[in-house]
Amino acid sequence: MSADLQTPYESGNQNQTTTWEQCIAFYQRLAERFPAILYFSQIGVSDAGVPIHAGVVSADGVFDREQIALEKRPVFFNNNGIHPGEPEGIDACMALVRDFCIEPDRLARLGRTVFLFIPIYNVDGCHNRQDTSRVNQDGPEMFGFRGNSLHLDLNRDFIKCDSLNAQVFNQFFTAWDPDVMVDTHTSNGADYPYTMTLIHTQSDKLGAGLGQFLRQTMLPAVYQDMAQRGWPTCPYVNPILESPDQGIEEFLETARFSTGYAALHHTIGFMPETHMLKPFADRYASMRALVEVVLDFTVSHGAQIQQLRDAARQLGQTRSHWPVNWQRDDERVSTVNFKGYAACHRPSILGDYSRLYYDKNQTWEKPIPYYNHFKEAVVVRSPVAYVVPQQWRAAIERLQWNGVEFERLSANKTVQAQSYQIRSVQSRAHPYEGHMFHDEIVLDAVNGQHQLREGDVWIPLNQEQARYVVETLEPQAHDSFFRWGFFNSVLEKKEAYSDYVFEDLAAELLQTEPELNKQFDAWKLAHPELLTDQSAVLDFIFTHCQCFAEPEWRRYPVLAIFE
Incomplete structure (x- = not known):
């Protein structure tokens, strides 16, 4: 392989992540050298004026979005760098796209499926480069920052769209309508042996046949294939109490997050979370494996996923009721076989309290409660x-x-x-x-x-x-x-009153509005301590009377x- 086709991670000491400039130049070289395989272009700009790019890989050189939609080709979408301090997905995607370009067999295995990707989503944060903001993370040597130039976390911005990035993303995602999405991350939290953990679109919330397919068919296949590749994977470790041995619950990813936003479009979403304390090289390798595993499943099941998405959309057009809020179902508790470290406590040297630590010399494996149903x-x-x-x-x-x-x-x-x-x-x-x-x-x-x-x-x-x-x-x-x-x-x-004028009007209102008088009597019984507060008394009458009501x-x- 020529040096210009190597990523910074591959050409360094495996503790390096790319800069924005290196990443974009790398894809531009690939697109120029392999125009029948990769189309790479700018899709917008960030709030700081930095270009945002996206790429399309196709086995037969078809890149036109409308043609791809017309031909019902499955679309797999890989989003990277929403948190540039969690960069292994950025580097893994670079190598995977390069391998599509130089390995004909790998490219052919895509078949009709299109590989869509954003190389770095939070381009502002990627430019804010240092080695200190990820307090608990093992490498790489330098990396970007979680917030964008508006100091926003873009993985909370998909609905409100305060950032230009989110506004671009909403339109890009809607236009391409991907069937499956993988949005790459690194996790904070408890300590455990696993390098890779997985958040997915919550199956009950995803609903209909699509949610059932995700829970019963797709997730078991993903976990099995990851184990076969040497990266045993568990659900995202979200302890219900202090440590995983007491049980974990599925993450309810609402629409502010990428996977919750994807669910609004009936897209199956995955948010892989590698473990912060594992070496960067391991996090990189497990992330590349996860993307490939989910991509392979999408290639082999693309038509079925599209049929389920179509059915979910058709159901949405005719359903009589909509669930809009979900909560954990404590009556339906599953178990998951989990490998962990002993959770221990010892006195803190900083203060008068006991602190948690994980003893890696004491490992255990057992079924633990897994709250993976929501109602x-x-x-x-x-x-x-x-x-x-x-x-x-x-x-x-x-x-x-x-x-x-x-x-x-x-x-x-x-x-x-x-x-x-x-x-x-x-x-x-x-x-x-x-x-x-x-x-x-x-x-x-x-x-x-x-x-x-x-x-x-x-x-x-x-x-x-x-x-x-x-x-x-x-x-x-x-x-x-x-x-x-x-x-x-x-x-x-919008309107207010002068107390010395309204005092007399309020007394009249209690005479002319019987319902107001009834409400005021109930309020006095409930709040006798406020009867000495003129503002509280007059505010109640002013806000509850009909005479001075503001309809809006x-x-x-x-x-x-x-x-």
Whole structure:
């Protein structure tokens, strides 16, 4: 092999990862030398103005996205470098694409399947290069940073799309519509012998035949093939208590994460997590093996996966109810055979407490509890359509980026619709990825007449992107637009009062509004300690009276049409 076809990892001491400049130049050389195998191009720019690239490998030189879709060719997507401090996937992908170019037998085994990849997704973080930010990680010598130039974690940005990267990714992913995705990572957490652990799209949440196929057919095959390649793999180690021997639970990857976002498009997603404390060379080798194993399975089962995805989309167009929130099912507990290190404790030398450590001289292997089932926690009735008023442009943009079909009303009209009145919201005390994320929401459904305006967006649910629509527009969904604060202005009451004037008006309101008086009496009984607080008393009357009500206050603006 000529030197210019070697990756930095291969040409160094196996503790090196590529820079962004080296990586892009490497793919550009390959694409120039092997134009019938690799197409490589820029798909966008980051917030710092750095180009974002993607590549396509095809055994017969077909790179056109529309032709690939028309011919129903399976698409396997490998995303790398979302966290550039976890870089083994970046380097493994470089070598795998090179081997497609120079090994005819390997290329031929792709058959009709297309290998789609983003070499480095967080290009800003890749340029922020140092050797200190990964506190517990064994190599490589230098690496990139988790955050992008906006200090965002891009694996929390797939729904809210604060970054240009996510906006590009949403449109790229929707356009290519991959059947299977592998998004490469390195894990923090407990210590154990495994180099490779695996997060996958949660099967119950993925649902229908696709989720069953993933759990019963695809995952067993992946674990078996990894073991045969010398890299025994276990589920992502997410302990329910302090250490794995007490049991682990499946990771509920909601739509903010890559695999949860993929599920909105009925794509099977994998997030391999190599173990931080294993040498970089082992992490690299196991990551390449994992990508190849999942790719091989996709090649041999591509048609079946596509049929299951089509069936899931068709079901979404006709289903009467949608689960939008999930919780662990403690009544259905599986077991998994696990190899571990003894979890021990000893006094800390830093403070007056006992600290955890893992004794690698004490190994064990036994079945442990595995909570790998989730049940529907919130289910909503499926409307005929949703209406998003045109002024909520940020939500509408994201619907467009994800291929959602809608029409703009050509005239004003009055409709009977359901809206939500927001009774209460509890948000995180500190910013989370740039937002005051809403953890707890209490809603009341209200039916009534609403005036729609010319230009408002009408979104029918009998479409392939129904799942994306429901899980972003229903407020109680795990990562809805509402939870991320897209509609925060409706939570603010716009008018106020002067206490010395409103004091007299409030007394009159209690006489003229019997329901208000009843609510006030109940409030006084529940909160006698607040009766000495003028602001608390007047605020209650002001916010609950009908006379000075603001119709838009605490009314979720998206409407559901059921007739």
